[in-house]
Amino acid sequence: MPFRILALAPFTPQQRAPWSEAPIRIDKTNLDQVMEDLNLSFHVPISKDLCPAGGLTFTCKSLKDFHPDGLAQNNGFLKNLLNAKEFIKEAKAKGVSAQEIGARLRQWPDLPPIRVETEHQKPRRNSTSAVDDILKMVALPEGGPTPRAETHGFTAQIDSLLQRILSDVFSYQEFRNLEAVWRGTRFILKQGGINGEIELEIVPVSPETLDETLNTLVTRLIQDLPSLVIVDLPFDNSPRSLELLEKIAQFAETVLAPTVGWITHKFLYLDTWDDLKKLSFLPHYLDESAFAKWRRLTKTDSARWLAVTCNRFLTRYPYGPDNTPRLVRFEEPRHLWISPVWALGCLMSQSFAKTGWPTRFTEWQEVRLEDLALNRQDTSKPLATETYFAEERIQQFIRAGIMPLVAPQSEDMAFMPAETTVASGSLSYQAFVSRVTHFILWCKDHFKKDLEPVELQSGLERAFSLFWEKSGHPSPENLEISASKTDPQDRALVKIIIEPSRQVLPSREKAELEFIW
Incomplete structure (x- = not known):
């Protein structure tokens, strides 16, 4: 029985209609094909002084297409700029004059105006001081700058156009969200041990379509239940976010699968995570009236199946000195942060791959994220996550029903040091109960019908031993x-009591389950 992860996230730009098809199976071999099939096209508004059309449309068929080089090569307008730049390089190598190159560029189709002012074009100024007279003595010879200097001016202008356009693209939130989701997907494929025993399925959602998509999924999944659900949509403490979290919890309870969402710093009404120091004791802060709906959610039965995490992480360095594009000069304005739900999904699948159970994901010596990028803005404390949480603050989050992702300073790793659910229960326990319950339901579907109680009990004992x-x-x-x-309709009542070993469930919490057969 495989460990099946279902990821709900904005895998497509502008997902306006609820997803009505089956979840998409994805693995290391078909990632690019899935991306191409989903037609990941989006339009980025661009200033008309950079792009006369006022915007550019991009289509990403693989993760390489999100790279600055990929964007430049696959977009007609940017490719035209690259071609002009290559022409300048080749013409200069052949000894073509700067004037001739400039004339050719002025006739280049769909190229923004490229202007380079030469010494011949600059107005002569009268000498105004002795310093000017000295400068004249060491000035360039008559004839102005060399052709190399003039052609460098052409190239510099094209580089500037490319840099400014790419800055607009990499500042466009829809583009950033899309890349982050697919980077998270690739990360879990690489480090989550996805193989025949661990499967990943995806469903595109948006905040607007999530509610209806969950309704549709319940009927689709009832015969093929997921082992874990991750929802990559950011939540805060707004009424709409709390409504969606409650809906997610109900969905999780229905499909008997632990489900993970994530919150931003805005959940705590903070401008950035740096402002967390203004809050003394987190559980007391969440007792304030502003969090009444959150507290109501924590008391529902379905909240046992819901976990909430926080603190995004980095899988790549920003483009620039530490991650230099080959074709274009470009420095990315911001880090690309990845939702922590991908981290938790990765850790639970690692636990399953290493131990046979998804319950030991907090054992960070063996189960952790590795080879992460570091945020070096604070050179004394490079970090792979958005912020650093001290041990005391971590425990406050856990008491509040929130699981923070944690990274040590100056190390390219991250892990979950402790676990909980929104209801302050154990996520590991819910994962254990889910796994056992799904197995029992599998037995119910595959056993012979109308077994006598003695035969049924014996069959379940053998099946459990093999499982x-x-x-x-x-x-x-x-x-x-x-x-x-004992049922009037002659149905069997099956009771199962399990006290797992510490190797299966560290808490050894007993599970008592009943099923009508």
Whole structure:
């Protein structure tokens, strides 16, 4: 029985209509094909002094297409600028004069005006001081600057156009969101151990379509339940966000799958995470009236199935000195942060790959994110996450029902040091119960019908023994399975009591389950 992760995220730009198709299976071999099939096209407004059309349309068929070089090569307008730049380089190598190159550029189709003022064009100024007289003595010879200097001016203007246009693209929030989602997807494929036993499926959603998409998914998933659901949409403490979180919790309870969402600093009414120091004790802060709807959510039964995390992480360095494009000169204005739901999904799948169970994801010595990029804005404290949380603050988050992603200073790694659910229960326990429940439902679908209670009990005991052995662990010492017919319709009542070993569930919390067979 595979460990199946279902990711709900804005995988497509401007997802206006709810997704009505089956989830899309994705792995390392078909990532680019899935991206191409989804037709990831988007339009970025650009100033008309840079682009006469007032905007550019891009289509990304793979993650390489989000790279500055990929954007420049695959967009007709930017490719034209690159071609003009290459022409200047080749013409200069052939000894073509700057005047002739300039004339050719003026006739170049769809090229913004390229102007380079030569010494011949500059107005002569009368000498006004002795300093001017000295400068004249060391000035360039008659004839003005060399052709190399003039052609460099042409190239510099094209580089400037490319830089300014790419800055607009990389500042466009829809583009950034789209790249971040697909970078998160690739990250979990690379470090989450996705293989035949661990599967990843995706469904495009937006804040506007999430509610209806969840309704549709319930009926689609009922015969093929996910083991874990991650929702990459940022939530704050607004009424709409709380409504959606409550809806997600109800969905999680229905499909019996632990589900993870994430909050931004705005959830705590902070301008940035740096302002967290203004809050003394987090659980007390969440007792204020502004968080009444949050507290109501934490008390619902479905909140046991919902986890909320925070603190985004980096998978690549900004383009610039530490990550230099080959074709264009460009420095990215901001870091590209990845939602922490991808981190938690990766850690739980790592746990499953290494132990056979998704329950030991807080054992950071063995289960952690590696090879991350670092934010070096504070050169004394490079960090792979948005902010640093001290141990005391981490415990406050956990008490408040929030799981922070944590990164040590100056190390390219991150991990989850502790776990909880919104209801302040155990996410590991819910993952354990989910796994066992899904197995029992599988048995119900595959066992012969109308088994007598004794046969049913014996069959379940054998199945459980094989199930545990396949996970790499012996059957639990404390496992009780009973079946009896007490139902008026002659249906069997199955009771299962399991006390797992510490290797399966670190807390060893007992699970008691009942099913009508």
